[in-house]
Amino acid sequence: MNATTNPDPGTWIRGITIRQPWTTCILAGKDVENRPAPWSWRGLVMLHAGAATERAPLRDPLVATTIRGRTLHTRAVIGVARLTDCHQDAASTALCSRWAQTDMHHLVLADVQELALPIPWLHGQLGPWRPPQDLVDQVLQQLPGLRP
DSSP states (O other): OOTSSSSSSGGGGEEEEETTTTTHHHHHHHOOESSOOOOOOOEEEEEEEEEOOSGGGGHHHHHHHHTOOOOOOOOOOEEEEEEEEEEEEETSSOOSSSSSOOEEEEEEEEEEEEEEEEEOOOOOSSSOOOOHHHHHHHHHHHHHOOOO
């Protein structure tokens, strides 16, 4: 696949860099990602495991159970998900997910697909980023049915 037959990846997919163990939790069923600010993007996001691994969450029973037996890859794209919503739960209501944190914006994720082979990627940022065509092509090799 090449750029002449595919739409510009900047129009249909973004990347999101997430620290471990949270990226792997998403692959195993975590349905929201907590962020301090809202996101306007809706659509496909590449799940990029950043360079850092937060150690404190590894002692949380929910996290430990969720990631048991899984490798915590870093600096790699390890999956794709569909970002369907971004909201902040009202203070007087129950949180939308057991993974949601109070006073945070919740990026609601669905249709998560794990890559069989992590794709090393040293670039990324905590906000949404536009993946280059070569990275999109590598993801499409593993997920050929992935489309906008």
